[in-house]
Amino acid sequence: MIPFLALFAALGASVLSEAEAGTILPYSSAAACTDGPAYYAFELVSTKNIPGTGLATGTVEASVTAASPFSVHLSADGSYAYELHVTLDRMRVPGEGQLVAWVTTPDIDQIVRMSALDEHLQATGQVDWNKYIVVITLEPSDDPGQEIWTGPIVMRGMSRSGMMHTMVGHGALQQENCAAFGYGN
Amino acid sequence: MISLYRTGTLLAVLALVALPGASSAQHEMHGMTMGGGWRMVPMDMSMPMLPGIDGAVPVVGPFMPGMGMDPAMLPEARPSEVVQLADMDTLDISVSMVRRTISGQEMIMFGYNGQYPGPLIQVPKDATIMVRVTNEIQMPTTIHWHGVRIDNRFDGVPGVTQDPIERGESFTYEVNVPDAGMYWYHPHVREDVQQDLGLFGNLLVTSPDPDYYGPAHREEVFVLDDILMDEQGALPWGDESPTHALMGRFGNVMMVNGETDYRLHAKRGEVVRFYLTNVANSRTFNVTFGGAKVKVVASDVSRFEREQWVGSVVIAPAERYVVDVRFDRPGEILIANTVQAINHFRGEFYPQVDTLSIVTVSDEAAEPDVSAAFDTLREHDDVVADIEAFRPHFGRNPDHELVTTVKVQGLHQSIVLSMEADTLYVPPMEWNDAMPMMNWLSTAEEVTWILEDVATGAQNGDIDWEFKVGDVVKIRVHNTPDSFHPMNHPIHVHGQRFLVLSIDGVENQNLVWKDTAIVPVGSTMDMLVEMSNPGEWMIHCHIAEHLHAGMMFGFTVTPPAP
Numbered sequence: 001m002i003p004f005l006a007l008f009a010a011l012g013a014s015v016l017s018e019a020e021a022g023t024i025l026p027y028s029s030a031a032a033c034t035d036g037p038a039y040y041a042f043e044l045v046s047t048k049n050i051p052g053t054g055l056a057t058g059t060v061e062a063s064v065t066a067a068s069p070f071s072v073h074l075s076a077d078g079s080y081a082y083e084l085h086v087t088l089d090r091m092r093v094p095g096e097g098q099l100v101a102w103v104t105t106p107d108i109d110q111i112v113r114m115s116a117l118d119e120h121l122q123a124t125g126q127v128d129w130n131k132y133i134v135v136i137t138l139e140p141s142d143d144p145g146q147e148i149w150t151g152p153i154v155m156r157g158m159s160r161s162g163m164m165h166t167m168v169g170h171g172a173l174q175q176e177n178c179a180a181f182g183y184g185n
Numbered sequence: 186m187i188s189l190y191r192t193g194t195l196l197a198v199l200a201l202v203a204l205p206g207a208s209s210a211q212h213e214m215h216g217m218t219m220g221g222g223w224r225m226v227p228m229d230m231s232m233p234m235l236p237g238i239d240g241a242v243p244v245v246g247p248f249m250p251g252m253g254m255d256p257a258m259l260p261e262a263r264p265s266e267v268v269q270l271a272d273m274d275t276l277d278i279s280v281s282m283v284r285r286t287i288s289g290q291e292m293i294m295f296g297y298n299g300q301y302p303g304p305l306i307q308v309p310k311d312a313t314i315m316v317r318v319t320n321e322i323q324m325p326t327t328i329h330w331h332g333v334r335i336d337n338r339f340d341g342v343p344g345v346t347q348d349p350i351e352r353g354e355s356f357t358y359e360v361n362v363p364d365a366g367m368y369w370y371h372p373h374v375r376e377d378v379q380q381d382l383g384l385f386g387n388l389l390v391t392s393p394d395p396d397y398y399g400p401a402h403r404e405e406v407f408v409l410d411d412i413l414m415d416e417q418g419a420l421p422w423g424d425e426s427p428t429h430a431l432m433g434r435f436g437n438v439m440m441v442n443g444e445t446d447y448r449l450h451a452k453r454g455e456v457v458r459f460y461l462t463n464v465a466n467s468r469t470f471n472v473t474f475g476g477a478k479v480k481v482v483a484s485d486v487s488r489f490e491r492e493q494w495v496g497s498v499v500i501a502p503a504e505r506y507v508v509d510v511r512f513d514r515p516g517e518i519l520i521a522n523t524v525q526a527i528n529h530f531r532g533e534f535y536p537q538v539d540t541l542s543i544v545t546v547s548d549e550a551a552e553p554d555v556s557a558a559f560d561t562l563r564e565h566d567d568v569v570a571d572i573e574a575f576r577p578h579f580g581r582n583p584d585h586e587l588v589t590t591v592k593v594q595g596l597h598q599s600i601v602l603s604m605e606a607d608t609l610y611v612p613p614m615e616w617n618d619a620m621p622m623m624n625w626l627s628t629a630e631e632v633t634w635i636l637e638d639v640a641t642g643a644q645n646g647d648i649d650w651e652f653k654v655g656d657v658v659k660i661r662v663h664n665t666p667d668s669f670h671p672m673n674h675p676i677h678v679h680g681q682r683f684l685v686l687s688i689d690g691v692e693n694q695n696l697v698w699k700d701t702a703i704v705p706v707g708s709t710m711d712m713l714v715e716m717s718n719p720g721e722w723m724i725h726c727h728i729a730e731h732l733h734a735g736m737m738f739g740f741t742v743t744p745p746a747p
């Protein structure tokens with residue numbers, strides 16, 4: 001586990017203003033990969049912090065059915081063992097640095113490096129968290145041993161499970177003070 | 186061709202068997218008694234009630250077995266006994282009321298020969314046995330021999346292969362068993378009630394091959410189940426039709442072989458072969474073995490192509506898995522259902538671990554030492570060779586496509602609104618009943634679960650598929666996330682065997698012959714069915730409440746010309 005303060009620093013990392021524009025990849029009509037049900041796929045949204053990425057789109061496909069003799073693949077604590085497949089599109093690849101895909105928890109208290117984006121702007125990885133955020137950053141180089149991102153966030157997106165509705169303090173059917181359920185207000 | 190399905194007879198018999206005894210229900214109730222003799226479903230009281238459904242009860246009446254009877258008048262049920270049968274042997278099974286005590290609550294339940302589970306019938310492969318079933322309960326019943334490629338006349342489907350066995354009547358099943366493995370038997374009349382009340386048992390078909398499985402010190406049969414109870418005993422079931430039609434009836438008490446504290450003892454290094462069967466109405470279990478080394482060996486109708494290490498066993502209703510487990514560490518090992526449950530109110534996951542059984546492992550070393558054999562993953566050449574013949578069909582386009590969905594009418598407005606508001610995320614699998622009140626209030630009167638033939642638009646009983654013996658049929662099942670309440674469905678095919686070729690386009694690298702397979706929400710499963718057994722058969726969801734909310738249809742396999 002990575003210390004929380006270090007993560008904070010990582011999230012606040014400054015934008016690499018020197019990143020030069022590279023080639024624009026053609027917009028592909030469909031992602032090459034079809035892993036996982038479309039329902040659990042989710043979008044990555046550009047931070048527009050890096051020149052050439054303002055119009056970029058991204059998709060994460062999340063399969064829970066691969067690599068198991070059963071219909072669903074679970075980890076030891078019963079969490080879904082997701083196979084993640086990232087595909088970016090419509091982006092001008094920065095001339096310097098390396099795009100890297102990461103996955104982190106909603107509290108950003110754990111980070112796993114998935115992989116560097118390949119020449120097709122794709123990356124793969126695994127995660128067994130209930131809710132998670134996929135983050136694309138621009139790193140100085142492709143370092144598989146890197147534990148935490150240091151470069152700016154280019155794109156990010158929340159897993160479908162992160163969209164689970166809560167009625168506490170937010171729902172139309174709320175009846176009680178959410179403080180009673182451990183929420184601040 | 187006989188086709189009783191089209192007339193709706195099947196639905197009428199299966200789903201609309203009305204249960205007696207409802208009217209006297211309120212006399213037995215106290216404490217949390219609600220309208221019409223219902224008791225409030227147990228739920229996490231930190232969850233606020235939905236507005237408008239406070240005090241609401243299901244639109245059907247409550248059913249309890251032996252209502253008004255003194256349980257003391259009934260024989261106490263006994264644990265399951267092993268019955269070894271040879272070819273052409275006969276077994277008598279009586280279906281009767283028994284007295285059971287679960288979690289300190291004495292109640293009236295059902296039993297096969299007064300046992301829980303029913304007798305463990307052990308027969309050699311290719312034998313035929315006669316099972317004479319006499320019905321002594323107050324509802325009609327049948328026995329379905331789940332997974333067995335049985336003679337169609339004895340498949341146990343009322344209105345299709347036989348008339349239901351009325352109280353006081355008998356029916357003799359001729360059970361032929363062409364495939365080695367673990368099977369089970371249960372009623373095909375109101376499973377949501379009869380199975381939940383204890384009508385299930387295992388049928389172990391033994392192979393003549395002494396090397397069929399790897400070496401193990403011993404074998405244990407684990408029938409996994411749950412039951413929904415409060416401090417007065419089991420919650421009533423629906424009389425005219427099932428309650429819990431949306432998510433199925435999840436229990437809040439877990440059982441192995443009908444017991445809540447099933448204990449085992451093992452020696453250090455002992456390899457135990459577990460035969461797991463899930464007889465729950467709706468719950469899919471994720472069985473963990475406390476960190477012990479587990480390899481999965483076989484499932485419903487065959488062994489896997491090759492043994493495989495697993496961290497847990499995901500077992501849906503009606504599925505079976507055979508796993509070899511080695512207990513290396515002395516001490517207490519918890520066999521548990523280990524899942525990430527959902528709290529819908531808070532919009533959160535939370536870990537839920539329910540102990541199913543405690544294994545006390547002693548420091549004494551198990552003899553003989555079978556570690557080397559256990560550590561070796563065996564390849565089952567005969568299974569591979571058997572499946573090889575079907576490979577030319579793997580890449581074909583599907584012959585039939587099914588999509589699953591659900592329709593509701595007349596459901597309480599509060600439930601509809603709340604369900605519709607909460608559709609941004611639906612999990613692939615429902616491991617727990619996250620909406621106990623809404624689920625309880627939804628009955629098969631308001632909820633219709635649907636299998637739809639994509640090509641024709643026909644739904645459930647209107648689907649009419651015809652095949653010939655020898656056909657190899659590829660069926661694609663898509664569990665659409667775009668419905669009122671998407672949920673996982675364990676799809677069961679009667680009388681045949683099938684392979685799960687792929688899920689979501691990912692090819693299955695370790696095949697096994699199945700009779701039931703779970704399709705998670707959003708997923709697409711490609712099944713290859715070998716139509717080897719002539720007759721009138723069913724395909725249905727094995728969540729008992731979904732089945733009785735319509736999720737079934739029939740298909741015909743015609744014999745080869747003489």
Ligand SMILES: [Cu+2]
Nearest residue numbers: 674726728731
């Ligand atoms: Cu179902």
